[in-house]
Every structure is written in C-alpha cells, then in structure tokens.
Amino acid sequence: AQRVTQPEKLLSVFKGAPVELKCNYSYSGSPELFWYVLYSRQRLQLLLRHISRESIKGFTADLNKGETSFHLKKPFAQEEDSAMYYCALYGNKLTFGGGTRVLVKP
Amino acid sequence: DTGVSQNPRHKITKRGQNVTFRCDPISEHNRLYWYRQTLGQGPEFLTYFQNEAQLEKSRLLSDRFSAERPKGSFSTLEIQRTEQGDSAMYLCASSLREVPYEQYFGPGTRLTVT
Numbered sequence: 001a002q003r004v005t006q007p008e009k010l011l012s013v014f015k016g017a018p019v020e021l022k023c024n025y026s027y028s029g030s031p032e033l034f035w036y037v038l039y040s041r042q043r044l045q046l047l048l049r050h051i052s053r054e055s056i057k058g059f060t061a062d063l064n065k066g067e068t069s070f071h072l073k074k075p076f077a078q079e080e081d082s083a084m085y086y087c088a089l090y091g092n093k094l095t096f097g098g099g100t101r102v103l104v105k106p
Numbered sequence: 107d108t109g110v111s112q113n114p115r116h117k118i119t120k121r122g123q124n125v126t127f128r129c130d131p132i133s134e135h136n137r138l139y140w141y142r143q144t145l146g147q148g149p150e151f152l153t154y155f156q157n158e159a160q161l162e163k164s165r166l167l168s169d170r171f172s173a174e175r176p177k178g179s180f181s182t183l184e185i186q187r188t189e190q191g192d193s194a195m196y197l198c199a200s201s202l203r204e205v206p207y208e209q210y211f212g213p214g215t216r217l218t219v220t
C-alpha cells in the first residue's frame with residue numbers, strides 16, 4: 001500500500017524566513033516522490049520531483065529513504081510562495097498527502 | 107490548447123439524482139485520470155484510462171460511479187443516485203504514458219449534493 005503523510009496543515013512564516021514542509025511516506029517498493037502546488041485561482045501543478053534533484057522557485061527536496069521522508073525546503077520564503085502544497089508518491093498511481101497550506105506574511 | 111478542461115465547474119443536485127461530468131484532456135496525452143478531493147484532504151485516485159481502455163479503478167469507485175473514454179479523447183464520469191457523501195471536488199488530469207507522474211490537472215468540478 002502507498003501512503004503519504006503531511007503532518008502540518010498550516011505553516012505561517014514571515015517573508016525572508018526559512019520554510020520547511022514535512023512529508024513522510026510508506027511504500028514497499030522504490031518510491032518516486034513529487035511535490036505538487038496549488039496557487040490561488042490556479043490549477044494543481046507539478047513543482048518538483050526527487051529524481052531531478054533540481055531547485056525550482058528556490059525550493060529543494062531531498063529523499064531520505066532511511067527516514068522515509070521527502071521534506072520541501074526554501075531558505076527565504078517570498079509572499080508569492082503562499083499556496084497549498086501536496087507531497088505525492090508514484091508507485092503505480094499518484095498518491096497525495098493531505099496538503100500543507102503555506103502563508104507567507106509580509 | 108489551453109490545458110485540461112472540465113465541465114461543469116459547479117454542480118448542485120438533489121440526493122438521488124444522476125450527474126455527469128466531462129473532462130477534455132490535453133490533446134496529445136494518452137492517459138486520463140479522475141480524482142476526488144474532499145475538504146482538508148489531498149486528491150484521491152479514482153480511475154485512469156490509457157487511450158480508451160480503463161486500466162485501473164479504485165475501491166472508492168462504487169457501483170454508482172462509472173467512467174468512460176469512448177474514443178480515447180474526452181472522458182465522462184457519471185454518478186448515479188447521488189448521496190450527500192458524494193459532495194466533493196472532482197478533478198481530472200492527463201499525462202503522457204511515458205511520464206505518468208507528470209500530470210496536468212483541470213480546474214475541477216465541485217459537486218454539492220443537497
């Protein structure tokens with residue numbers, strides 16, 4: 001079975017502060033992990049995937065198989081980062097976590 | 107091509123009625139997915155098609171739910187004898203077979219069953 005857990009429903013930070021969104025997963029196979037983002041009045045879209053190991057909009061995420069985690073980080077949050085973030089695992093289908101709302105205050 | 111489109115965007119119906127939603131994927135995408143999202147939860151997988159073949163259905167998809175993609179292009183999701191528990195956002199997404207995790211989502215259809 002595939003399971004994704006995002007323990008924080010809401011993260012509120014000030015502009016310029018670091019932000020870290022936690023994601024833990026459960027999967028018996030070799031996981032492919034992703035972060036999707038939903039900005040206000042837009043559609044759910046892919047933000048980044050662990051295999052690319054790239055930084056998108058200043059965000060990075062490292063897959064830690066020992067801790068079964070895939071936390072999303074950004075060192076300096078911007079107001080435009082305010083959005084809903086979903087961690088997702090692809091085994092034979094996409095399984096999403098419950099989401100974390102990020103609010104970046106000026 | 108402006109991306110995945112879904113119609114209607116909102117649907118209010120009375121318990122017991124049937125409803126049908128439509129999804130038009132990105133034209134070159136051969137895979138099409140349906141998800142359901144309730145308040146405070148992430149999208150939950152319902153079913154997916156590769157071309158016109160329905161390859162997987164979730165246990166969430168009860169007998170009252172049926173999905174079709176007759177010509178491998180648009181898809182419909184029908185809910186028969188709606189119940190209040192069916193109230194949710196229904197999302198459609200599409201992808202290429204080669205990159206099934208890179209899914210492009212539509213705006214969703216919000217269903218309210220009264």
